[in-house]
Amino acid sequence: MSSFIIPSNKNKYDATKAFNDLDIVHWVQHNNKSVQVGDIIYIYESKPTQKIILKTKVIERDVYNYHIDDSQYSVIGFDFSSKGPWFSLKLVKNVNVNISLTDLHNLGLKGNIQSLRSLDDATSQAIDIISNDTNGLTSVKLTEGKKIQFYTTRYERNPKNRQVCLNYYGYNCMACGFNFERMYGELGYKFVEIHHKKPLFLQNKEVSIDPINDLVPLCSNCHRMIHRDKTNIITLDELRSKISFTYTNFD
Ligand SMILES: [Zn+2]
Ligand SMILES: [Zn+2]
Structure with a gap:
């Protein structure tokens, strides 16, 4: 085909x-x-x-x-x-x-x-x-030899991995420090998005996830930005280096 x-x-x-x-x-x-x-x-x-x-x-x-x-x-x-x-x-x-x-x-x-x-x-x-991915949060990159490297939200939604990640990192955005509950009160209680930091390769059908090393909580803005360019996967550090304002001082 x-x-x-x-x-x-x-x-x-x-x-x-x-x-x-x-x-x-x-x-x-x-x-x-x-x-x-x-x-x-x-x-x-x-x-x-x-x-x-x-x-x-x-x-x-x-x-x-x-x-x-x-x-x-x-x-x-x-x-x-x-x-x-x-x-x-x-x-x-x-x-x-x-x-x-x-x-x-x-x-x-x-x-x-x-x-x-x-x-x-x-x-x-x-x-x-x-x-x-109708959430628009998938990023894809073709590497040398036309292998596909991609981020998918599939692994970010697994409830078990998600909880282990949150127990470890808490509910602040790990890029900008934003906290939904602090901003929105009760409405934002325990709300945060989870991002999968490591690109996956198409060949790997079964991927084991390390919820602490591979997953990271991000606010919705930072999550959008990390996936903004669908064909250039940026890292958490790259995103952090672009942020000119963080919420950490409000703690
Ligand atoms: Zn953020
Ligand atoms: Zn993501």
Whole structure:
């Protein structure tokens, strides 16, 4: 199975609405020969959004009979039903995590996305990992040899590990010192987020977590910032070095 990315222009066609209403949509194939049935095609919305919006699967190619009426999703003047043959693409999922052109460049994609492009396995896996985390707290990096290094919130949510970490560190943010209870009173009692400090490698299916060395409590702001660049995993120390204000003096 191969993966591809294809641009879509919202000024011509509302792909998000079309796929969500119809599930299966025809897409102009041009003279493409490399895409096979079963392949994945990510739909990338070009300017002004410039991000991946949909993950689709090719269920047919070389379709010469345009049999799905999606005319209401085309802006008047753009008739895609006259430009066969087409693929039939089935919606796999909406990509709600913001994966921008910059992210794609950081993952190794060169240039712009103006026509169908193929994605190497590592890049498509990286897109998959990032897009599976609707909290937007997953960071991914391709290392030399295109291995995937990533942070995931999966391990940060395990209640046992979480509790061991909190018993040890307490409920202050370990980057800026923020304490939710001190700020919000009862509402913030025992609230803090847990971050997994060590990147995982895709190959490691079972990872044992050391809750004291691998996990760290962070406030929501610091947690967001540490994951802000989805393709450049920063460390706790790097984050601390960027902080110009800490709450430690209020203790
Ligand atoms: Zn903080
Ligand atoms: Zn985290």
